[in-house]
Amino acid sequence: MKAQEDIIIAHNEKGAERFLGRIEGKEPVFICTIGNTETAKIPGISAAGKYPEITDYTPAADVELLFYGECKCIDGVPVTPDGIPTPALITRSALSLADIPVFAVSGGVRVKPLAPFIDLMGEPGEDIRTGRAVKNVEEIIRRAEVVGRNFSKTADYLVVGESIPGGTTTALGVLLAMGLDAEQKVSSSMPVNPHNLKTLVVEEGLRAAGVKAGDFKSDPIGAVASVGDPMMAAFSGLVIGAASRIPVLMAGGTQMTAILSIIRGLRREVLENVAIGTTRWIVQDESSDIRGIVSQIGDVPIIAANLNFSDSKIEGLRAYERGVVKEGVGAGGVSIAAFLKTDGRVSCKILLREIEENYRRMVG
């Protein structure tokens, strides 16, 4: 497989090879799952927006960027406080090079995309420090399942990604609530990972919910409802609905481990049909440990796109090499899907050229 030099196998090599063999040359559908959580507005938690309040717009703007190559609800594109652009730029570039179809599914957003999306009628999530983070979790999951099942009848495999600022903190919430050893292990969109702040926020949430770490070990719905976010509910339902029939590449970083844990609690058997697809920046990140969390959950393969922006002429892209952003909006998984769909005609190199072109056009 030509594409292989562009792909890193980071966990469960045999399973990963098997998974890659099943999706190589096949026709994927990409679904971008979105949500909001008030957790993102806690100062220092999220870099998925220039300042905390504007993170409300990030998921909607990301979806617009995926569909139209430009955002509609904001000027320019979502950026970190340092001006580094959203990974949706990578996703959009990979989707268009490989002509991969895209759909958006909302688990509950504060700002609706000015683009078509599948509404699961969920509400935006509360700050997890309330201990009552998400309403109607089961209903959102059930609706998402129906969507996943229907997509599984038309696509060869699904790539499912996410955009939700604050998502690694809510992921930590669900992981700890479900009794996993995840402290200091989740990733961050910031160059310096605010592990301690995240832990404090989660602990406050668990306290407010009247529980302690591990109390939701076999209750994923309770974990999400207390200290999770609406994106997770939508994402888990999509995977559960699709993966009994087709492979699902879960496109994201350490947030995917929270989804895995939810899925294991609801429909363990579908884990055999999933893999995590992420970026080199995640699997080589020294401030997080995706393998360490996944291996507590199951033998799910981790595959990473070997993206490397160090030689880019664009400073805003080279910044990715310093650990900013790292992943999001399915960037890693969609890159992998683009390599595999085109039998390597789309490579990391060609993808970077497209990203640079889009950067110049969208960010200037």
Place this chain on the structure above:
Amino acid sequence: MKAQEDIIIAHNEKGAERFLGRIEGKEPVFICTIGNTETAKIPGISAAGKYPEITDYTPAADVELLFYGECKCIDGVPVTPDGIPTPALITRSALSLADIPVFAVSGGVRVKPLAPFIDLMGEPGEDIRTGRAVKNVEEIIRRAEVVGRNFSKTADYLVVGESIPGGTTTALGVLLAMGLDAEQKVSSSMPVNPHNLKTLVVEEGLRAAGVKAGDFKSDPIGAVASVGDPMMAAFSGLVIGAASRIPVLMAGGTQMTAILSIIRGLRREVLENVAIGTTRWIVQDESSDIRGIVSQIGDVPIIAANLNFSDSKIEGLRAYERGVVKEGVGAGGVSIAAFLKTDGRVSCKILLREIEENYRRMVG
């Protein structure tokens, strides 16, 4: 083709054969397009609900029935004033027998389905007698185009259907506004077609819009905005977005001719890639004339499912043979798709058995 005895070719035989050849054995996606118009509440206009006010719920309930095999926003299923059940019963039966994936797209509804649907953020339509029936027509079309384009990358062909009470009256509105000879030619869900009432309603709408029949000959957006409905905007956009790449079976009765007229005005070339898929009850209806309208627009083939309920043990189904309901929710087109996908293993006979079973379960 085994399926052929179950299919009637009703217009443009050569084109129809060619179209059938292209979709036979292929994998369709069905999209149910929904909308509401206040026009449905004019007494005597619509039988798509037990009484005029409840027609608000019909599209949402139809979508729920398609996804879940039961309605959620109402008890039972949508029925005509005489208690004859929605054609969604046919559609659901055909979808499940042939394992065809289904999605819902809303152009603008008053009642949202308690099921996943793609929101184009349109508003429910006004009574066309106001002459200002639909807001943001262009935007809805453009969003639907994006959806159609993305589905065209994953499906072999699309079947697009509709649920909007009052839809044949708004269809007449657009047809007359665009200068077509459609008077006394559109169909009706009632056994006695209220042609004169429909014409009066449309005339009042055109007058209120300050125009006369034909004034929107080359302005489909203006026609829909004045005397159309939001479903049409969504439907047209879906077809335009998909049909440049894959065949689209437009599943419906005479309403499809209004969509054809809109498409011809916006993107004439895609008409070569579409056909109308409907029911025997439409093509043999003596109170309407689908061929007479289509032939004014272009050489689009008309294909009909040879459904015949005269031997059914269920009175509520035999009523279809007396001209009640006739078509809707893509019933005819989806039946055709089910025959062709299964190489005739699903036939009219087998489909009727499934419909009867679903009838007993859902209607009692």
